[in-house]
Structures are given as C-alpha cells and as structure tokens.
Amino acid sequence: MRLFLAALALIAGTTPAAAQWLDRPWSGIPRTADGKPNLAAPAPRGPGGHPDLTGIWSGPVPDIRFDPADAQPWVNDLIRQRQREYHKGRPLYNCLPSGPEADRSAGWKRILQTPAAIVILNEDLSYRVIHMDGRELEANPAPSWTGYSVGRWEGDTLIVESTGFNEKTWLSRYGQSHTEALRVTERYRRRDLGHLDVEVTFTDPRAYTKPWGFTAEMELNADTEMLESICERSSDQWQGGPVAADTAVAVSPEVLARYVGVYHGVYGGTKRVIEVTLSGDQLIAKVTGRAAVDGGEMRPLIPQSETSFDGHGIVYQFVVGDNGVATALDEIHISGPERFPKQR
Amino acid sequence: MKATTVVLILVASAVRASAQAPATGTAAGCPLEPVKFHACAQPKIKAFSPPRTPDGHPDLNGYWERAFTSQNIEEHGDGLGVQAGPSLVIDTPDRRIPYQPAALELRKTMADRFISPLASCFPPGVPRHALAPSSHQILQTPGYVVHLLEYSHAYRVIPTTAGPHAPGSVRLWQGDSRGRWEGNTLVVDVTNSNGLAWFDNAGNFVSDAVHVVERFTLVDADTIHYEARIDDPDVFTRPWTMVSAFRRNKEPGYELLEQACYEGNRAVEGAEGVGLKPYQGVTGILGGAR
Numbered sequence: 337m338r339l340f341l342a343a344l345a346l347i348a349g350t351t352p353a354a355a356q357w358l359d360r361p362w363s364g365i366p367r368t369a370d371g372k373p374n375l376a377a378p379a380p381r382g383p384g385g386h387p388d389l390t391g392i393w394s395g396p397v398p399d400i401r402f403d404p405a406d407a408q409p410w411v412n413d414l415i416r417q418r419q420r421e422y423h424k425g426r427p428l429y430n431c432l433p434s435g436p437e438a439d440r441s442a443g444w445k446r447i448l449q450t451p452a453a454i455v456i457l458n459e460d461l462s463y464r465v466i467h468m469d470g471r472e473l474e475a476n477p478a479p480s481w482t483g484y485s486v487g488r489w490e491g492d493t494l495i496v497e498s499t500g501f502n503e504k505t506w507l508s509r510y511g512q513s514h515t516e517a518l519r520v521t522e523r524y525r526r527r528d529l530g531h532l533d534v535e536v537t538f539t540d541p542r543a544y545t546k547p548w549g550f551t552a553e554m555e556l557n558a559d560t561e562m563l564e565s566i567c568e569r570s571s572d573q574w575q576g577g578p579v580a581a582d583t584a585v586a587v588s589p590e591v592l593a594r595y596v597g598v599y600h601g602v603y604g605g606t607k608r609v610i611e612v613t614l615s616g617d618q619l620i621a622k623v624t625g626r627a628a629v630d631g632g633e634m635r636p637l638i639p640q641s642e643t644s645f646d647g648h649g650i651v652y653q654f655v656v657g658d659n660g661v662a663t664a665l666d667e668i669h670i671s672g673p674e675r676f677p678k679q680r
Numbered sequence: 681m682k683a684t685t686v687v688l689i690l691v692a693s694a695v696r697a698s699a700q701a702p703a704t705g706t707a708a709g710c711p712l713e714p715v716k717f718h719a720c721a722q723p724k725i726k727a728f729s730p731p732r733t734p735d736g737h738p739d740l741n742g743y744w745e746r747a748f749t750s751q752n753i754e755e756h757g758d759g760l761g762v763q764a765g766p767s768l769v770i771d772t773p774d775r776r777i778p779y780q781p782a783a784l785e786l787r788k789t790m791a792d793r794f795i796s797p798l799a800s801c802f803p804p805g806v807p808r809h810a811l812a813p814s815s816h817q818i819l820q821t822p823g824y825v826v827h828l829l830e831y832s833h834a835y836r837v838i839p840t841t842a843g844p845h846a847p848g849s850v851r852l853w854q855g856d857s858r859g860r861w862e863g864n865t866l867v868v869d870v871t872n873s874n875g876l877a878w879f880d881n882a883g884n885f886v887s888d889a890v891h892v893v894e895r896f897t898l899v900d901a902d903t904i905h906y907e908a909r910i911d912d913p914d915v916f917t918r919p920w921t922m923v924s925a926f927r928r929n930k931e932p933g934y935e936l937l938e939q940a941c942y943e944g945n946r947a948v949e950g951a952e953g954v955g956l957k958p959y960q961g962v963t964g965i966l967g968g969a970r
Contacts, residue, residue, distance in 0.1 A: 358846055383734065390821065431801065431942040433833065446837065448821050450741075455819060455826060461803055461854070462833045465936070480938040482833070561839070564852050566803060567942075 358561045365558060366529060373558035375530025379492075382449055386489050387526045389447045389454065392562050395554035397442040400508045406546045411513055418511030419648045427505055431567035433462050433481035435505030436498070436520050441534065441552035444562050454487060454494070459565045466496050473499050479516050481505060494524040507538055508550075515542040530556040587639040589617050595654045599665040601676035610652075610665055610676055612637070621647050707925045708903035712747050714923040715770050721897075721905045721925075730864055730898040733820055737840075738864045738898050740818045740825065743934050747925035750804070750811035752882035753777075762881075768922040777884055778917045782966055790883025794959035795951040797878055801941035803834045803853040805877020806870045806892050807908035810924055817936050825859060825866060832941035838868050845871045851888060853877060866896040875961045887914040887962050902928035914966065 366377035382388035404412050418425060427434050434440040446457040454466040466485040477484050477500030484500040498520040507514055523535040537549040592614055599610040608625035619637040635647035645652045651668040655675075666673040705712060710720035730738040748768060754776060755767040767775040779787055798804065804812040814830030825838040838859040846856040856872035875888030890912040897905045904926040911919040 358850070360843055363841065433938070433940050448819065448824060448826060450819055450821055452741075453819065455828070457826070457835055457837065461835060463828060463835050465828075467935075478937075481940045481943075482938050561846075562837075563846070563850065564803070564854055566853050568800075568802070 358563070359559065360561045361559050373530065373556070375528065375556060375558075377529040379526040379528055384451065387492050387494070388449050389494065389524060389526055389532065390449045391532075392444065392446050392557045392560065393532055393554040394444045394557055395442055395552055397439050398550040398552045400438050400510075400548070400550045402508065402510075402512060402548050406544050406548060407512070408543055408545070411543050414513045415511045422648075423509065423511060426509060426511070427481070428509075428567075433505070435481050435483060435501055436514075436518070436536075436538065437506050438508040438536065438550045438552075441536070441550070441554075444557065445554075446562050447532075457562075459562055460567055461564055473497055479503070483518075483520065492525065494522075496520075496522040496524065498522070513543060514538065514540045517542045530558070532556070583640060584638045585641060587642055589614070591642060591660065592617065592619050592639075594656070594659075594661045595619060595665075597662060597678045598680050599676035600679045601667075601674055603667065603669075603674050608676070610667070612665070619645065621652060707747055707927050708899040710899070712925065713766050714748075714768050715775075717747075717925060718770050718905070718907070718923045721899045721903075724899050725864070725897050725905060728864075728898060728900055731901065735822045737820070737861050738866070739820065740866065740896060740898065740904065741820050742818060743929035743931075743936070744816040744818060744904065744926035745929050746811055746816065747927060748811060749813070750798075750808050750880040753811070753879045753884055753922060754882070756882070768924055769920055770923050771921045772918075778920055780915060780917055783885075783915045783962075786962065786966060787883060787885065790878075790885060791881065793957060794883070795948060795956045796881050796883070797876060797959060798831075798881065799945075799947040799951055800958070801832050801945055803832065803877065804829070805853055805873060806836070806855050806857070806868075807894060807910070807922065808877055808879055809834075809836055809854065810894070810906050810908070810926075811880070814939060815929060815934075815936055816926065828936060830936045830939050832939060838866070840866070845869075848872070851875075855892070864897060866894075868892075868894040868896070870894065875963070876959060878959075885915070885962060886910070886912045887966065889914045899925075902930065915962070 362373070366374040368374045380388045423429070427437070428440070444459045448455050448457070452467070452469050454468055456464040456466070462482070464482055464485060466487040468487050471486055473484065473486055479502035480500055481502060481504065483498040485496050485498040487494055487496040499518070501514065501516065501518045503514065503516055505514070506512060518538065518540040521537045521539070524532065526532045532554040534552040534554065535549070536552065537547050538544070539547040596612055596614050599612065601608055603625070606625050608623065611622040613620050613622070621635045621637055623633055623635060637645035637647050637652055639645050643654045643656060653666040653668060653673070654662040655664040655666060657663050663678055665676045665678070667676060707717065708721060708724055710717045710724070733739045733741070748765060749763065751762045751765065753768045756762065756765055758764045769775045769777055772778050809827060809829070812829050812831045812834070817828040819826045819828065823839060823841050825840060826835060827838070828835045836854045836857060838857040840859040840861065842860070843858060845858060850856065850872050851874040852872055853874055853876065855870040857868050857870050859866055859868045861867070870892040873886065873888055873890050875886060875890065878885050890910065893909045895907040899905050906924045906926060907921060909919055909921045910916070
C-alpha cells in the first residue's frame with residue numbers, strides 16, 4: 337500500500353497543476369464570431385504545402401487495443417510481475433524517458449515543424465526528433481529510450497517509422513514489454529485546426545504474434561503556452577518497501593470462504609462488479625466494468641490481515657457481520673474507500 | 681576530500697565520454713578568452729551579413745558546440761577533472777562575480793554543502809543552458825527558437841513573438857523566455873526562474889529574483905557570440921555580464937544522441953554519502969535579503 341501511494345504521489349508530483357495555465361492569445365489563427373479559436377477551421381499548411389502540425393496539443397490517456405492472447409507467454413508473465421510490484425519500475429516513476437509508452441501520448445506536447453525535422457517537445461523537457469530529410473532507418477541502430485524516427489508525407493498524413501528502442505521502455509502503463517525488434521508506426525492526421533489524430537501500431541514479432549496499438553486523439557490548446565514539469569526524483573520521494581507477497585499472512589480457507597460472493601457498486605462514474613471466488617486457498621477478485629482495466633480484471637487477493645487483502649496494489653477490505661460473513665467489500669483508492677455491498 | 685569526491689561524481693555523471701570537449705584556440709578568428717573575444721567580435725558582427733531563414737531572421741539552425749564549460753565561470757586553475765579556464769565575466773573590475781558580502785560567504789561553501797543540480801540530472805537553467813555539457817542544436821521556426829541539448833535530453837523554447845512573461849507565481853527551472861530580434865541579434869528576456877539552477881559546478885548561484893537578458897549573434901557563419909546580462913538585487917551588488925561562444929559542429933551527418941541522465945545515475949547517492957544535501961535555493965539561507 338505504501339508503495340502504491342508512493343507511485344501515485346510521484347504521478348502527482350510530475351504533473352503540473354492544471355491551474356498553471358497561461359492566458360496567452362495566439363495571433364494568426366482563425367477565430368469564430370465570438371473571438372474563440374475556430375477549432376473546426378481547416379488545418380493550416382506549411383511552406384511545402386503539407387499540413388503544418390505545429391501547435392500545443394494534449395489528449396486523454398488512450399485506450400489500448402491489447403489482447404493478452406496475442407502476447408508471448410513471457411510478456412504476460414512480465415505484466416503480472418510488474419502488477420505485483422505496483423508498476424514501480426515504470427520508467428516515468430524513475431524519471432526515465434517513457435519512449436513509446438501509449439499512456440504518455442496523453443499530457444501536453446508542443447510540436448514544431450521545420451523542413452528538415454519535426455520535433456515533439458514534452459512538458460518534462462524531454463523531446464523527440466523526427467527526421468524529415470528523406471533518410472532511411474538504420475538497419476542496426478544503437479538502442480535508445482526514445483528510438484530513432486523518420487517521417488514522410490503520404491497525402492495529408494504524416495507517417496513516422498521508429499526503431500532502435502531499448503528493451504527498458506513499456507508499451508503502456510500496464511507493463512507490456514517489448515524487444516529491441518520493436519517497430520512503431522505512427523500516422524498523424526490533423527483533421528482541422530483543433531484536432532490531431534495519431535494512429536499508433538506496435539510491431540514486435542518477438543513479443544507479440546500480431547501488431548497492436550492505440551489511437552491518440554489530441555486537441556489544440558490555443559491561446560496558452562506549455563510550461564515545464566520536471567521529474568525531481570530524490571531519495572525521500574520514493575518510499576520503497578516490501579511487495580504484498582512478502583508481507584502476506586496466512587488466513588484459513590474457512591475464513592476465506594466467508595468472503596466469496598458478488599459485490600456491486602460504482603467507481604469512476606461507472607458500474608463495477610467484483611466477483612470474489614476461492615480457488616484452493618487463493619481468493620481471486622474478478623473486477624468488471626469499464627474501470628476494470630486499472631490493475632487488470634483478475635486480481636489474486638493476497639492477505640495482509642484476516643480482512644484486508646492486496647489486489648494488484650489496491651487494498652480490498654472485507655466488511656463482516658457478527659457471523660464473520662462479508663456484507664460488503666471496500667476497495668481502497670487514493671481518493672478514499674469505495675464500498676461495494678454484497679449482492680449474493 | 682569532500683570536494684574531490686564531488687568533482688569525480690560530477691565528471692562521471694554529467695559528461696558523456698563522447699561529449700566534445702570545449703576546444704581552446706579561436707572562434708571566427710578571435711581568441712577564445714571572453715574579454716578579448718567580445719572585443720574582437722564586435723566589428724566582425726557589424727560587418728557580417730548572416731544567412732537568413734525564409735521569414736527573414738538570422739539563421740541559427742544547426743549543431744553547435746559550447747566554447748566554454750560550466751565547471752566554474754570564474755577564472756580557475758586545473759584540478760581533478762577540471763580544466764583551467766578564464767573568467768566568463770567581462771565587465772567587473774576584477775572579473776569576479778559581484779556578490780554581496782553574505783552571498784560571497786555562502787558561495788565559498790556552496791559546493792561543499794549541496795548537491796550540484798546537474799549531478800541530480802536537473803535542467804541547467806539560464807544562462808547555464810548555453811554552457812551545458814554535450815552537443816547543442818538550435819531549431820528555428822516562425823515564432824520560436826528551440827535550443828536542444830543532448831545533456832539530460834533537455835530543451836528550452838524561446839518564443840519570438842511579442843507577449844508578456846508568465847505571472848510571478850509560475851516558477852520554472854528554465855525560466856520564462858521571451859525573445860525578440862534586434863537587428864541581427866536574438867535578444868531573450870528571462871524571468872520566472874525557480875532559483876535552483878547554478879551557473880556551474882563550483883556553486884555560483886542566483887536567487888529566484890534573477891533577471892537574465894541574453895544576446896545570441898552570429899559573428900560569422902560558424903560562430904555565435906553569446907552574452908548574458910545577469911541582474912539579481914538579492915545576490916549581487918550590480919548587474920554584470922558574461923560572454924561565451926558557440927562553434928558550429930560541421931561533422932557530416934551529425935545528430936544529437938540521447939542521454940537518459942537518470943539511468944544508472946549514482947551521483948546523488950555518492951554526494952549524499954559524503955554529507956551533501958539537496959539544494960533548495962537560497963531563500964532562508966541568504967538571510968534577510970527580502
């Protein structure tokens with residue numbers, strides 16, 4: 337739990353306060369009658385006639401199209417191991433470059449387009465260079481965190497191919513690994529002034545039997561500037577500590593059996609169902625509902641006391657009646673506990 | 681011994697083995713000694729008609745190498761991992777930084793008390809960005825000049841369109857830059873610093889009240905004259921000016937590599953091991969300044 341909190345604290349610490357927005361009107365962009373940026377106006381074009389992607393962009397965390405069935409067993413093993421470790425090895429939490437990680441397509445970016453290169457500047461002061469001078473990807477690139485990118489225009493779509501990634505970056509915050517054979521294909525399309533869609537495909541036959549990816553939908557942040565958000569790791573920020581498995585206690589199967597059941601509630605505005613089953617002496621929570629993804633659907637519950645369990649970094653606390661049978665299940669988030677009454 | 685350990689840590693962490701060592705010699709036919717370079721460059725700047733970008737401004741695009749390091753911006757001799765170098769200060773009588781008395785006392789022990797910000801992989805701030813280890817790249821687009829570093833994959837963005845600075849509540853490692861073209865010179869006004877960046881590894885420092893005005897000017901096609909005027913009434917007795925230079929890296933096919941500074945960086949542990957503390961700025965140390 338301590339670690340999980342630490343991880344969340346790190347996220348909070350590396351994200352700028354939303355209040356730090358600057359009011360900086362841009363000149364030369366189309367505006368509606370009421371003076372607001374006309375986000376539906378046609379996309380601007382650069383000197384070469386291609387769309388100009390220059391701007392300050394941000395978008396939500398994308399939904400990844402990932403099916404564990406398409407991953408090699410070692411990838412799924414690593415995902416489970418990283419879940420058990422509360423994702424503490426995620427590059428972002430260690431002030432390391434996130435490379436191709438899908439979740440990092442969210443957040444603020446500034447794109448600047450020059451004839452020779454397009455640069456993508458991130459708010460953590462890291463950057464990417466996409467070479468636009470027609471060069472080819474190297475056959476045997478030196479592995480790096482950010483990879484090596486070349487771009488070309490296909491009509492109004494910018495196609496960026498990247499290779500040369502080291503094996504340390506993740507493909508999403510859930511810990512999908514990849515090998516140095518990873519190739520990332522991105523298709524950037526500025527639909528109009530205010531919208532940039534990026535279709536991203538990960539291809540890595542050594543790790544996945546099929547390519548997979550996500551679509552990032554970014555919006556223009558007009559009339560403002562992007563501020564820096566520096567990852568300031570210091571020894572007092574990272575709490576460290578044992579993982580749940582190391583602090584597990586023994587709880588008898590008779591007690592565990594009293595927790596089996598189906599619990600209903602709402603989390604993050606959507607219905608969530610937690611079905612608790614007992615397999616041998618292992619309690620398992622199957623979490624369904626849209627928010628199920630954070631931590632995964634199937635969570636082995638590792639006892640930390642007779643009523644308190646760790647499930648992939650989230651604490652599950654059973655509320656029991658006089659007879660010891662559970663009447664509700666509290667899912668304890670950083671925002672506080674959410675109660676899920678037992679339905680059956 | 682403490683200082684020695686720290687120097688070794690810094691050398692190990694902040695400078696890539698392949699990073700180009702700042703060269704000695706000349707730039708644009710001028711000696712690389714800041715006062716002499718500054719004087720020698722002025723008539724050349726006046727006579728030079730720089731190449732221009734399509735929107736008509738001097739073209740600073742390209743890869744650049746710093747002429748001076750940021751080991752110590754005051755004159756210093758050879759040391760362990762430190763190459764002797766001249767003072768970059770050009771306009772004080774003794775070419776020292778004009779510290780107020782209390783600030784001078786603090787400066788004497790700074791590097792023996794606190795962890796150097798670059799050892800912690802923090803952004804270099806301004807003006808140190810211009811002296812930062814590794815190769816530099818400048819990219820210009822209409823409305824912006826971007827200055828990329830290999831060091832810690834850091835960058836700064838200089839808007840060259842008119843606009844106000846960020847409100848005073850916003851405090852940034854790299855400060856808030858506003859640029860404008862004055863003739864052939866890119867003039868950059870920098871405020872909103874968080875005061876946590878040093879000038880160099882020697883612990884020369886500012887407060888968050890610092891106001892920097894930088895001037896980037898092409899002396900010839902392959903040399904940039906760099907000047908920074910530093911004003912910080914909480915630390916210095918008067919505004920002062922430092923001068924450095926960039927020389928173009930003309931190696932064919934050259935490009936910036938990546939330095940994931942945090943990767944395997946043990947410098948902070950090492951520094952803590954010899955009793956150094958994280959540097960949190962001079963507020964509270966430099967008593968009674970404001």
